[in-house]
Amino acid sequence: MKSNCTKFITLSCLFTVLMLFVGCKPSIPSDIIQPSEMEDMLYDYHLSMAMVNQTGFSDVRQKAFKLAVMKKYDVSEEKFDASLLYYMRHTDKLHDIYEDLAKRLENEARAQGASESELSQYGDITSKGDTTDVWRGNRTLILSPYAPVDREVFDIKADTAYHKGDRLVLSFDSQFIVQEGMRNAVVVLSVTYANDSINTQYQQISSDSHQTLTIDSGDSLRIKHIRGYFLMLKGQQPTTTFKLLILRNIHLVRMHVRKGESTTPNDSVNNQDPIRTIGGAPVTPTPAPPTPDAAPPTRTPSDAMRERGIPNHP
Known part of the structure; x- marks a missing residue:
């Protein structure tokens, strides 16, 4: 009887310690x-x-x-x-x-x-007709040069919603916080097609900017698989040096491209109205008077800094 009580007390104490351990989160x-x-x-x-x-x-x-x-x-x-x-x-x-x-x-x-287009070309797209954001990972990633948080791998299997000739656009904003040393990371986007051929795009990330990678499939190939990764490179630096890469507004947009559609963005300067004819003679439309440009924004990062009380050093 005494042995059973001792075991019960020991198990109760162990359970209490475990509950305390689980319930206490490490503080900063x-x-x-x-x-x-x-x-x-x-x-x-x-x-x-x-x-x-x-x-x-x-x-x-x-x-x-x-x-x-x-x-x-x-x-x-x-x-x-x-x-x-x-x-x-x-x-x-x-x-x-x-x-x-x-x-x-x-x-x-x-x-x-x-x-809105400057913030993110495709930021509000979930599925709009022929254009769909197929990214399913986190929209914000934070990488450091040290494994296992030095990379983010993605793997997307295509379904029946993909068509022949689909175009893929991977876009994101990069922001480095670097104590010293080079800013160095890479992004790779690789597409495997139905005939098992592979198209891979590689881009180095070395600045704070909006980045895009585009893969055009042609009009006869259907996408079977999409793979890729973001990787922050370590370089030559001591382990006490911090380097961080923040990737925000990540989107992977799939666009159905109809046969004959241009792969370059429309340019309103080059898009002229079709020539009209009257009695067989061509008549060029009278161009509309130019509209005044919108007033430039009056608030700048300098204004924001001043509002928040940050000294503006020259």
């Missing part, structure tokens, strides 16, 4: 910038980098704007860098931050006057 260390403040700092950091790119990128300007953000939050550069290293090694926490940050940056872009 006190010497690390907490998620809410880190999100605000990264938001201002991205605004600053947008200002640097707009006015002419240089290492000196990048450093000056970064320090301006640190000054606003009264955080040392060492603490900011150490916090980034922490979040880089805990990508689940960093991903949560960037999910919210992506929405804030998109709202800021709209406030500055960016059009």
Whole structure:
């Protein structure tokens, strides 16, 4: 009887310890910038980098704007860098931050006057007739140079909705946060057709910009499989150096291209009205008077920085 009681008490204690272990989530260390403040700092950091790119990128300007953000939050550069290293090694926490940050940056872009097409060519497409967004992964990815979070692989099997001659357009926005060293990543898009031939497109990612890859199948080939990956390259750097690549607004658009359709975008300058005829003589239509250009946006990254109290270094 005593032995059974002892076993029961031991099992109860073990169960209690396990419940405590499962119920307690690891907290952010006190010497690390907490998620809410880190999100605000990264938001201002991205605004600053947008200002640097707009006015002419240089290492000196990048450093000056970064320090301006640190000054606003009264955080040392060492603490900011150490916090980034922490979040880089805990990508689940960093991903949560960037999910919210992506929405804030998109709202800021709209406030500055960016059009919907500038934000993302196909951002609102789910399925519109002959054009469908077939991407099923996360719209935001965060990569570091260290495995296993240095790559994101995708694999899509085509179904009966794919037609001969379909065109694929992979698009995304890239944003680097690099302490030092080169910005270096690659994206590969590979298509396998019904006859097992393969078409592969490769592109290097080395800047903060909107990126696109396009594959045209021709009018006689049906897509069987789509594969590819994003890969951030490590390069020669110490493990204490942080490098992050944020990929946002990821879309993989499949377009049904009808036979004879041009593979280049329509250009309103080259698209002339057809010549009309009166009594057999050609008559060129009178061109419509030009409409005045829309007023340029009045709000810039510099304005946004000033509103948020970030010093504007020359």
